[in-house]
Amino acid sequence: MTRFAALDPLWQRLRSWPRPLVGLLSAHWKHAARTVAAALSALGIAYALELDMPFSAAVTVMLVAHPVHGMVLSKSINRFLGTLAGALVSVVLMGAFAQTPEMFMLGLSLWMGACTFASTLLRNFRSYGTVLAGYTVVLIAMPGVEAPDTMFHLVANRVSDVTIGIVCSGLVAALFTSRSAERGLRHKLRGGMLDLVDYAGRALRDPQADGRSAEAIRRRLAAEIVALDSLAEFAAAESAAIAPLRDTLRIGLAAMLGVLAAGASAEEALRRLPRTEGGHLADPGLARAVTDCLGLLGELAIALGHPDSPARAGELAALRQRLLALAQRIEAGIDPTRLPDLVARDRLAELLDELRATLGGPIALAAPPAGPGRAVPLPGAEEDRRRAGRFGFHLDWRGAAINGVRATLATWVAGAVWILTAWPYGWMMVAMVVPNAGLLAMRDHPERDAVELTKGCLLAALLGWVSLAYLLPLFDSFAGLCLVIGPILFLAVLLSVNPATAFIGVGVSVFYLTLLTPSNPMVYNASLFLNSALPTVGGAALTMVVFRVVLPNDLRGHVRAIVRAMRRDILDLLNRDVAPSDWETRMHDRMIRLIGRMRAAEMNHAELIRGGFAALRIGREVIRARRLHAGFPPGGLVDRLIEPSRHALARIDRAPRATVRALRLSANGLLTVAAHEQPERAAELGAIAASLLEVAMLVGRNRRFFQSGGRGLARGLPC
CATH class of the missing domain: 1.20.900 (Dbl Homology Domain; Chain A)
Structure with missing residues (x-):
């Protein structure tokens, strides 16, 4: 007994694992089983309809898969709309530049940049649908560059594949997924x-x-409440x-x-x-x-x-x-x-x-x-x-511009390499770089995610080669095909639901079927497989270079931009009316993004967080004071007492101490007037004075945050 006494803690820990672990595995395995069933169903239907690229239907299922039914529907709808928009632009670009590939790539790069720019400003799966509208042009038009007369055929096949995948995914989710x-x-x-x-x-x-x-409780609750908005949309x-x-x-x-x-x-x-x-x-x-x-x-x-x-x-x-x-x-x-x-x-x-x-x-x-x-x-x-107004969000115009320019340059450079080298399979490299430049742009560390995606592509190529060379030749039916690819797709889904291996799983989910290219009849061509695998893996590796070299992600710059936006919005409040909910939701969204960016940048600057929450509360008080002030006649004594505070707030970034003094003087003046008013009017004046005093207190405590848009604090950030 004493020999194994040291193992007792390990044994007790193992005994405590089974129930939660089994529950988690059960949920993930059920999701993987549903996804694989939907993917194989879509593949079978595409085979029955004799579509040119039946595997695209199964890939669509893998991309829209999610354990939550509402998220599957939302993502499917946005994917379908994005595919239609991309198909339309494909026809326009190919019709205009069928004989000039240089101009075609220029138009494609500008379109991809615009879609990436817009997707950075959108939320949830609207963002996904918008960036998909950009890279769908690559997936449709690039295979038909050498035969422009087949464009309508390619568009019809692509839309058909996506539609079949969406319908199969939606039906399986509706039949076998609870309304989670x-x-x-x-x-x-x-x-x-x-x-x-x-x-x-x-x-x-x-x-x-x-x-x-x-403060920690507020941050946690704010993140949960903002996440509830997305969940309400999916529900x-x-x-x-x-x-x-x-x-x-x-x-x-x-x-x-x-x-x-x-x-x-x-x-x-x-x-x-x-x-x-x-x-x-x-x-x-x-x-x-x-x-x-x-x-x-x-x-x-x-x-x-x-x-x-x-x-x-x-x-x-x-x-x-x-x-x-x-x-x-x-x-x-x-x-x-x-x-x-x-x-x-x-x-x-x-x-x-x-x-x-x-x-x-x-x-x-x-x-x-x-x-x-x-x-x-x-x-x-x-x-x-x-x-109430709309549910406001932080619009990252700086980040959107950077992402849009990066996507434009990446698309144009990849296309230029393909045209100059005249590589027959170079379009596959372009078709790999362009989607990644858009999809990874919204990540905090896109260069790290690109590395994981490259690992997934390598694993997909290895599994595809084993399937093509050793497993599929043993079967001559659709059932045999499903028997080979089903377990690999199952593994890919399990990898994708684990945050640590998510991008490896995505790489296997998408590129295993893409490289294998199951057709009817099945073609066992090792040379074609290798010629497809090389540009695909090379495009994934090139994506890593793009995010490291072309406008690399500056997390500290994002932090400074959010701080400046908070200060700028307070100044804008003095000249325009904003609904309270619009202000609350947008500023809380900024706070969540600020904290997330600081965590991603491995920064620990509590003063910035306190200053951001102070800016949120100052905006609340300004909106509230304006609403109460609207009940008093313009040009009267109340106006004259409040006017110095408004001018002082406009100088909050240059003279915060003077702003505090002006706010307190205005509040004291309002309280003096309130002492001689009727109770109802006195209460309203007192509420305005309370708001002014609250603002004065917040500005006084967070002077460095507001000075020059947070430059006083930004100087203290390691750059």
Whole structure:
């Protein structure tokens, strides 16, 4: 026993593995089995229709495969639309430049650059469909360069192959995949709401807690909420019941992001209040308001934990009404002459208002189908719709321009090499470089991914050679073909679902069938296989060179560009009206991208993250103050008091200290006026003053972030 005592920890660990490991393997193996079944079905149908390139139908299945049904549908739709657009451009370019390959390559390179540029600015599978519209021209037109009169035949075959692959993939997903996007949306939204309520409760219960832990929680929740927007899109594509709720869900998701900012503001406002020796708030009225908020949050957490049902929808609708009533009661108790109390009450009311708006999505998902007298009343829903705008995203114009130029140059150079060398199979190298230049452009480390893709191509070539030379000659039927390629495709899918081997799996999935080129009848030509494998693997290797030499990805430059965009948007807010949800969602998306780029660049600069969140909150307060200010007559005393603050904010990058002083002076002036106004007007003036003071505090704490668009901090970044 003592001899093997050292192995006991290992044995205990092995005993703890089976259940989760078996569950994970089971899910991945089921997905792989579905994908292979759909791919072989598409291949069989393409054979039956006697298409020229039946393997393209199976490759389409491998490319659109995903464990989530809604994602398969969304990706398939965008792939089909991208294929149609690429087919149309193929006909136009070949018709215009059939006799001048140089001009054809120039037109192709410009089209590919434009598609890559646009795909960088888009999200989800719209981005994929756009870049596919670019490189589809290569896949269709390049085989027909020497015979332009066959272009319409090539286009018809390509569209037919893609359509067969999409239909087979969709049917298999519909028959054998549960509606996991809808189920995942319900599960993740419930979990996100519970986490959000817990976050708000922590902010009110313990405002003296370590701010860094709260910051980490905010970052995690923000990433989960932004991911929910994509999941809602996939669920809407998958389920007819979710599709009509898309706008309601987006309004709720925007409000969830608003809770993160409002919770931080409320936490800081409560932290500045005087307290008794026992740590309780010295103001009994405010202490009672906080207690009421916490009690309502506890009830909300219990209701959110219940399963979806009409009763749960009614319960949440009632809590939504109570949140609105409590916010109004807290605002009614605002005293403009007591500044700390004013700010704290204003922040509490704002937090409750954002929480109320988040409940629209859970209520809509829990409610029964709409019918006479069955609709669940949503207090304040019209106000939410009025305040909400589109779901904004960060538009990386700099990155899009770089990616577009790189794709243009890579396409043109690859085409020039092919034309100058007159290599008969050089078009295959072009057909390899061009898609990779577009598809890998959105990755943080495209040069590393290109290495993994090259490994996948080499593995595909090796497996293809073994299949062609030793395995396929043993069979003379379609069943035998499936018996040979099925296990290899199964392995490719398993590799692609593992993040560590994803690009190796993609390489095997796509290029094994492409190099093998199964036809009817099957052709066993070793020379043709090697002539195809060499430019394919060479094109993958050339892709590595492209991303290392042609405008290599500058992650630190991306970080600086995001910081500049945040500062620039604050200045733009002074001259244009922006919906709160548009601001919230775009800035949170920027924060997620900022953190992701910093992690990819192996940077650890917490001051940048704090400054970015401060910029988000400043924008919130500017929008809120403008909305409140709109109720006062133009050109009056309130205008004259606020005008210096607006001018000071316009100089936030040049004189942040002066900006802080101007904001505080304006806030004090508004509070002086509020002391002589009617209660309703006094509350509005107090809310504007609270926003100005919040902005002053945030600018004062993050001066280096705003100076020259973050240049003060950017200088501290290793370059």
